[in-house]
Amino acid sequence: MAARTRLPLLFPRNLFPFRSQKLVHTEVSVKEPAYPPIVPSLTAKSKSARRRQIEEWVKKICTSSVEDKLSLITRIQREKFVVYPQTFARNADRWYQHFTKTAYIPGLPEKFTPGLEKTKAAVPGIDDDAFADIRSLVTRVILQEHWQFRKRKPFMYRHQEQVVGPFLRSLVSGLTYSLAKYNPLLQLSSLDLSPQVNFYWRRGQRIIPKGHRKRRLEPTRFQIDDRPHSQIRVTQQLPQFMPLEASHAAEVPEITLRPNVMPLFRRQYDNNIFTGAKLPDPACYGHTQFHLVPDRYHRDRMVRQQQADQVEVFLRANALASLFAWTGAQAMYQGFWNYEDVTRPFVSQAVITDGHFFSFFCYQLNTVALSVETDANNPRKNLLWGTESLRLYESVQDGEVVGLNDGVVKLLVQFFMNQP
Amino acid sequence: MILPNGGPPLNRNIINTFFFYLYPLYQLGNPQLRIFRPSWFLTLVRPGKEQPQDTVQFRIPMEMTKYDVKNYLEKIYNVPVGVIRTRIQFGSNKKRNHLNQKVKQPDYKVAYVQLALGQTFTFPDIFPEKERAPAEGSMEEMQEKFMEDEKQRQKLDPRRGGVTEWFGL
Numbered sequence: 001m002a003a004r005t006r007l008p009l010l011f012p013r014n015l016f017p018f019r020s021q022k023l024v025h026t027e028v029s030v031k032e033p034a035y036p037p038i039v040p041s042l043t044a045k046s047k048s049a050r051r052r053q054i055e056e057w058v059k060k061i062c063t064s065s066v067e068d069k070l071s072l073i074t075r076i077q078r079e080k081f082v083v084y085p086q087t088f089a090r091n092a093d094r095w096y097q098h099f100t101k102t103a104y105i106p107g108l109p110e111k112f113t114p115g116l117e118k119t120k121a122a123v124p125g126i127d128d129d130a131f132a133d134i135r136s137l138v139t140r141v142i143l144q145e146h147w148q149f150r151k152r153k154p155f156m157y158r159h160q161e162q163v164v165g166p167f168l169r170s171l172v173s174g175l176t177y178s179l180a181k182y183n184p185l186l187q188l189s190s191l192d193l194s195p196q197v198n199f200y201w202r203r204g205q206r207i208i209p210k211g212h213r214k215r216r217l218e219p220t221r222f223q224i225d226d227r228p229h230s231q232i233r234v235t236q237q238l239p240q241f242m243p244l245e246a247s248h249a250a251e252v253p254e255i256t257l258r259p260n261v262m263p264l265f266r267r268q269y270d271n272n273i274f275t276g277a278k279l280p281d282p283a284c285y286g287h288t289q290f291h292l293v294p295d296r297y298h299r300d301r302m303v304r305q306q307q308a309d310q311v312e313v314f315l316r317a318n319a320l321a322s323l324f325a326w327t328g329a330q331a332m333y334q335g336f337w338n339y340e341d342v343t344r345p346f347v348s349q350a351v352i353t354d355g356h357f358f359s360f361f362c363y364q365l366n367t368v369a370l371s372v373e374t375d376a377n378n379p380r381k382n383l384l385w386g387t388e389s390l391r392l393y394e395s396v397q398d399g400e401v402v403g404l405n406d407g408v409v410k411l412l413v414q415f416f417m418n419q420p
Numbered sequence: 421m422i423l424p425n426g427g428p429p430l431n432r433n434i435i436n437t438f439f440f441y442l443y444p445l446y447q448l449g450n451p452q453l454r455i456f457r458p459s460w461f462l463t464l465v466r467p468g469k470e471q472p473q474d475t476v477q478f479r480i481p482m483e484m485t486k487y488d489v490k491n492y493l494e495k496i497y498n499v500p501v502g503v504i505r506t507r508i509q510f511g512s513n514k515k516r517n518h519l520n521q522k523v524k525q526p527d528y529k530v531a532y533v534q535l536a537l538g539q540t541f542t543f544p545d546i547f548p549e550k551e552r553a554p555a556e557g558s559m560e561e562m563q564e565k566f567m568e569d570e571k572q573r574q575k576l577d578p579r580r581g582g583v584t585e586w587f588g589l
Contacts, residue, residue: 088503089503090474090502090503090534091472091474257470257471257472258469261470261471261472261475262472306500306502307503307536309536310502
């Protein structure tokens with residue numbers, strides 16, 4: 001009997017007589033095998049795994065919002081060097097230049113130096129009457145604090161805080177309000193009194209000498225916690241003093257010694273990044289900071305301790321650290337950080353005074369990428385311009401201010417009038 | 421010796437010889453003939469960890485303070501001193517001797533002195549390597565020559581280019 005064969009229900013296309021016909025008219029579609037990308041593992045105990053972890057962390061930070069960026073960067077607490085802008089250490093300005101990759105240029109940028117007397121007016125944008133008003137305001141403030149106001153004799157070593165502090169505060173607020181009509185930027189500005197400015201960054205590395213993490217590389221972390229006397233924050237950024245590329249030629253001192261020799265001390269606490277106001281504040285860019293020289297670092301005391309040459313060094317170090325922290329925090333608030341370098345320079349100014357002597361400083365932040373990995377091919381440097389101390393007035397006698405220096409008043413006005 | 425007003429000093433020779441054995445008593449206005457030297461001695465040491473150019477490291481007696489060190493260096497040696505920092509190094513009490521008693525190494529105070537006026541100081545090399553050439557005709561010279569000849573004999577033919585004898589017949 002015939003074997004029962006099961007016929008297929010559907011007639012297949014490539015049955016024997018028809019098979020070759022199909023192959024003649026159609027093309028062979030080669031399907032590419034799709035493998036997953038070959039990347040190092042994330043959890044293995046190997047160097048490539050560690051590298052991949054860091055890459056993933058960097059990618060995560062790059063794709064997050066600014067608040068998340070700040071919290072992710074400052075999340076992990078570890079021992080760090082606390083950099084004080086007002087320090088007793090000798091030759092602090094060279095050390096701070098190395099920590100912040102800043103080059104110091106003596107003198108102010110061309111904007112503030114009166115190269116040629118083109119206009120009759122002392123300051124562009126201000127005519128002589130207004131300048132005379134400003135001058136009288138300054139004399140009034142000086143007389144009020146030093147002559148008119150009947151104060152008791154200040155406590156020992158508290159002269160700066162009790163006499164010069166209020167003088168500077170009234171001077172700054174008076175100048176801000178009177179120059180607001182000439183500088184529209186100041187009309188939308190915010191004058192902070194004794195604000196907090198914090199910054200946290202990494203620079204350089206060392207081999208851990210002892211402990212369970214011996215022989216491993218560790219980045220050196222720094223933190224600045226600063227309280228300037230007062231500062232002005234504005235809504236628009238100040239224009240740059242020098243193009244970014246021009247900073248490649250500047251020289252930064254290299255110090256191979258460890259920072260603790262300076263002396264600088266390590267502590268572990270919250271890593272803060274703060275400009276003086278929280279993130280949503282519209283006045284997020286900095287204009288000018290004012291610093292007061294405390295009694296401890298007053299030049300008379302330094303001269304008595306035979307450290308007369310350290311007076312200027314102290315002022316430079318103070319300006320450097322404070323302005324670097326402020327501009328760095330401003331850049332972080334805009335989303336730039338170590339692995340995403342700034343695309344435009346951040347500019348701020350500072351005036352440091354002890355009542356009689358005023359020093360003016362300008363800072364341009366060209367790079368925030370200071371850690372070892374990002375600094376390897378980074379030719380950009382930050383720049384600090386600064387003057388020596390200039391006397392504002394000689395003395396106050398019989399209700400008159402003797403020897404008011406017009407140049408210093410002019411510089412002050414120019415600093416306030418700086419606008420884009 | 422101040423005697424009351426009256427006659428000539430009594431027994432002056434005895435008094436002079438008596439006072440010869442006592443110290444010359446100082447009264448205000450007398451010439452200062454004696455020198456008082458401090459009983460503190462500073463030791464300049466080579467820093468263990470590298471220090472900046474203007475820092476000098478001393479070992480000082482435990483009783484001295486920063487201001488003592490500053491005055492010491494400025495007044496006695498005319499060294500312009502900027503800033504001084506001190507610390508006390510604890511000498512270890514861990515090692516034990518053959519009787520299993522703890523042996524204490526003495527504690528000492530270290531002062532780091534930063535010089536003023538931009539001066540720098542590097543610790544000099546106290547034990548430099550000397551090129552000792554042996555004296556002519558002596559035993560050492562003959563021995564050195566002999567050792568050199570032996571070494572030369574042990575070396576292979578330079579034409580082989582440093583290849584060992586393993587690669588050969």
